Structure formats: C-alpha cells, structure tokens
Amino acid sequence: MKLTVIGGGGVRSMFLAKSIAQRAEELHIDELVFMDNDPEKLRIYGGLAAHVARMLCPTMKFTLTSSAEEAVTDADYVITTIRVGGDATRVRDERLALDLGILGQETTGAAGVSFAMRSIPALAEYCELIKKLAKPGVKVFNFTNPAGVVSQALRDMGYDFTYGICDAPSGMLHQFADLYGVDASRIYGECYGLNHLSYFQSIKVDGKEIMPELIANDEAYAKTDMRFFEKRLLEDRGCVLNEYLYYFYYREKAVANILNAKQTRGEMICDINRHMTEELSKIDIENDFEAGLKCFEKWYGIRENNYMANETGIHRDKPWTFDVYSKDAGGYAGVALKFIEIAASGGMGTMILCAPNGNAIEGLEPTDIIEVTCDISREGCKPHHIENIPESNLEMIRRVKYYERLAARGIVNRSRKDITECLTMHPLVGSYSLASKLTDEYIKLNAPYIGDWRD
Numbered sequence: 001m002k003l004t005v006i007g008g009g010g011v012r013s014m015f016l017a018k019s020i021a022q023r024a025e026e027l028h029i030d031e032l033v034f035m036d037n038d039p040e041k042l043r044i045y046g047g048l049a050a051h052v053a054r055m056l057c058p059t060m061k062f063t064l065t066s067s068a069e070e071a072v073t074d075a076d077y078v079i080t081t082i083r084v085g086g087d088a089t090r091v092r093d094e095r096l097a098l099d100l101g102i103l104g105q106e107t108t109g110a111a112g113v114s115f116a117m118r119s120i121p122a123l124a125e126y127c128e129l130i131k132k133l134a135k136p137g138v139k140v141f142n143f144t145n146p147a148g149v150v151s152q153a154l155r156d157m158g159y160d161f162t163y164g165i166c167d168a169p170s171g172m173l174h175q176f177a178d179l180y181g182v183d184a185s186r187i188y189g190e191c192y193g194l195n196h197l198s199y200f201q202s203i204k205v206d207g208k209e210i211m212p213e214l215i216a217n218d219e220a221y222a223k224t225d226m227r228f229f230e231k232r233l234l235e236d237r238g239c240v241l242n243e244y245l246y247y248f249y250y251r252e253k254a255v256a257n258i259l260n261a262k263q264t265r266g267e268m269i270c271d272i273n274r275h276m277t278e279e280l281s282k283i284d285i286e287n288d289f290e291a292g293l294k295c296f297e298k299w300y301g302i303r304e305n306n307y308m309a310n311e312t313g314i315h316r317d318k319p320w321t322f323d324v325y326s327k328d329a330g331g332y333a334g335v336a337l338k339f340i341e342i343a344a345s346g347g348m349g350t351m352i353l354c355a356p357n358g359n360a361i362e363g364l365e366p367t368d369i370i371e372v373t374c375d376i377s378r379e380g381c382k383p384h385h386i387e388n389i390p391e392s393n394l395e396m397i398r399r400v401k402y403y404e405r406l407a408a409r410g411i412v413n414r415s416r417k418d419i420t421e422c423l424t425m426h427p428l429v430g431s432y433s434l435a436s437k438l439t440d441e442y443i444k445l446n447a448p449y450i451g452d453w454r455d
Contacts, residue, residue, distance in 0.1 A: 007081035008034025009041035017049035019333035021056035035071035047285040084118035087270035112146035114442040148195035153408035164354025167332040175224040196244035261310040
C-alpha cells in the first residue's frame with residue numbers, strides 16, 4: 001500500500017512519520033512519500049521525518065520528492081496538509097480582520113475565508129492529478145484549514161473521494177482518557193456539528209456514560225481543554241464543547257485578548273517557525289538527528305504551551321518532548337490511519353470525520369459537510385443520525401454552515417458577492433459594511449494566487 005503526504009515539508013512532518021511508521025506493518029503500508037514544493041523545508045522537516053520513519057520501520061520505502069506527479073502515482077491514500085502563501089500570508093489574513101475589530105482566527109474567524117481562497121484552487125489541482133494518476137478507489141484526507149470550507153468546496157467540485165480530517169475531537173478524547181487513567185481505546189465520543197464547531201453529546205468509558213460527571217468535574221477544567229470554558233456554560237449546553245467554540249461563546253474576550261497581546265497566534269507561529277528553520281538549516285539533519293530533534297523540541301514546545309494563549313489568556317505548562325518510540329497519540333495522521341484500518345479489516349468501525357450530512361443533522365442540506373461520528377466500512381462512510389440536538393446548538397451550526405456553504409461556492413465561482421454575503425452572515429462578523437471591506441482586502445491580498453474575480 002502506498003500512502004502519500006502532500007505538504008510533507010511542514011513542521012509537523014515528524015508527527016506524521018511517527019504515526020504512520022508505527023503502524024505501517026500492521027496496516028501493510030510499504031511505501032510512504034512526503035511531497036512538498038519548498039525544497040528547503042522538505043530537506044529539513046522531511047529529513048527529520050525520514051529519520052523517524054527509518055528508526056521505526058526500516059523496511060518501509062520512504063521517499064522525499066518535490067514532484068506531485070511522482071508522489072500521487074499509484075497512491076492508495078493521500079493526506080493533504082498545505083499552506084499556500086506560507087506563514088507570512090496567514091499573518092496578513094488575521095491582521096486585516098483585526099484592523100476592522102473582527103476576530104481573525106484562521107479557521108473559525110473571518111481569516112479562514114482568505115486562507116480558503118488560496119487553499120481550494122491548489123487542492124483542486126492536486127485532486128485532478130490524483131484522479132488521473134492514483135489507484136482506483138483512492139481516498140484523500142484533507143487536513144488543510146479551514147477544513148470545513150475546504151472540504152465543502154472539494155465535494156461541491158465533484159471530488160467525492162475526499163474527506164476532511166481534524167485531530168481536535170480525538171485529541172480531546174485522549175485528554176479525557178488521561179484524566180480517567182484509561183487507554184484511549186476505552187473511551188468513546190458521540191460528536192456532531194462542524195469542523196472546529198462541534199459538540200460531544202455523549203462520552204463513555206467502557207460503555208458507561210460519563211458526560212454529567214465530566215461536566216461537574218473541576219479537575220477536567222484544570223487538566224483538559226475544558227479549561228477554556230466556564231462550568232455554567234457546559235451545564236447549560238449539557239454537552240462538552242470543541243475548544244474552538246471559545247471564539248463564539250467568548251467573542252469579545254477573544255478579540256480583546258488578541259488586540260492586547262504582543263502578537264497574534266499567526267505572528268507567534270511565524271516567528272517560531274522562522275527561528276526554528278534558521279537553526280535547523282545549520283544542522284546536518286542526516287548525520288546529527290539528535291541535535292535536530294533537540295532544536296525542534298525547544299521551539300515546538302514554545303508553540304504548544306502557547307496554544308490559544310493569546311486569545312484566552314490561559315497558558316499550558318506541560319513540558320514538551322518528542323519521544324520517537326513512545327506510543328503514538330494519533331494526531332491527524334491517526335484519524336486517517338483509523339479509516340485505513342477499518343476499511344482494510346472488512347468490518348465496520350466508528351470514528352469522527354468530516355463527511356456529507358445525508359440525514360444526520362436535520363435542518364441541514366444532505367450535501368453539507370459536517371463533523372460527526374460515522375460508521376466506516378468498505379461500503380463507505382455513514383454519519384450517525386443525531387437526535388435531540390438543543391435548539392441553541394443547532395442554530396449555531398446552521399448559521400456557520402450557511403457561511404461555509406456560501407464561502408465554498410463563492411471561491412469556486414470566484415464571486416465577490418458570495419464572499420461578502422458569507423462574511424456578513426458569519427456570527428463573528430455580522431456586518432455588511434465590514435464584510436464588504438474585508439472581502440475587497442482579501443481579494444487584493446490573494447490576487448497572486450487567485451487572479452481577477454468577475455464581480
């Protein structure tokens with residue numbers, strides 16, 4: 001089996017390599033290709049990933065390439081994780097929104113539509129190559145943000161072999177497993193909503209419902225990403241929230257915290273990645289992996305402990321290391337690998353995935369891409385039908401889905417009108433005049449990537 005990663009020069013490449021290599025023999029993955037169009041980042045971060053893969057599974061063929069054609073030819077599965085425009089353009093995305101007093105977070109905030117303007121055309125080109133050169137029945141797992149808008153657009157364009165993946169829901173379940181001192185395989189979550197806007201309506205350990213006691217557990221608010229919310233909010237909702245819902249339920253706090261911070265999240269990551277890359281460029285990755293790993297741990301640890309810190313004022317303080325041989329926590333590669341495992345088994349399993357709604361959430365269109373617990377089998381992916389959704393949660397989902405649906409359509413059709421409308425209706429914008437200004441700014445910013453638009 002051949003698995004390809006498009007965007008294999010990203011800073012998280014080692015995580016991907018570890019996840020895949022640890023399970024390569026079990027899942028019969030005998031060829032892994034990391035492709036990136038940035039040769040220096042591919043040399044550095046792809047090189048670190050290659051070393052990890054060789055340490056864990058020396059029998060697996062591992063290739064680094066800048067050729068998309070070589071990467072996807074005869075691929076069984078493809079993971080896409082790209083950042084068109086790089087970190088510097090993300091900084092501009094977020095600052096343009098903040099200059100208007102709008103939350104600029106790149107997935108849930110207004111900046112997401114700008115990132116999607118660049119991501120979708122590039123991913124569509126890759127999907128065309130995959131249609132022509134990959135194996136029949138190929139599956140593409142997209143991790144490129146904003147996953148909701150991107151996944152919607154790719155499906156709308158007819159690429160029905162694509163699925164959106166995100167490690168936020170599975171990551172939270174891992175946190176709860178650690179809290180209860182059990183293996184992650186013993187915890188199960190029933191999730192519904194949209195990417196970065198999802199709700200757990202049930203969480204079980206060994207089949208026992210723990211949602212009420214989890215919401216009441218003060219320790220959970222100290223040791224998991226429930227720390228971003230007040231207990232009263234979760235009691236009112238009767239469910240556990242995806243951490244990104246912080247931006248919706250505490251909008252004014254998020255904007256104020258970001259404006260008062262020295263840097264936005266994008267600016268911090270841009271600086272960290274630049275310094276890390278500069279240091280790593282002076283290290284012989286091939287012959288001194290330990291020095292490269294030490295440098296990576298220093299800079300990535302800073303990034304991890306500042307996750308959502310500017311927006312919430314809450315810092316993580318857990319020491320961060322990368323242990324090549326420790327049991328893998330999964331991450332977004334783990335989501336893809338779970339799909340591969342279930343499909344290869346010939347049986348059925350469940351997992352949280354971004355997939356077409358069908359009739360899972362009433363009040364949404366069948367073709368709407370949602371994030372939901374699904375049954376996976378060789379026949380495909382079937383989202384669970386979600387009953388008794390609280391009206392307030394459903395209203396939030398419907399409103400943001402309208403934004404995603406229209407954003408995807410606007411980008412595919414190159415329509416200024418649709419982008420302005422989607423931002424006008426976005427709960428974190430809510431103003432035609434601001435949406436109109438921001439649309440013009442984003443079209444101008446992205447002109448090198450998207451060309452001229454028709455209206």
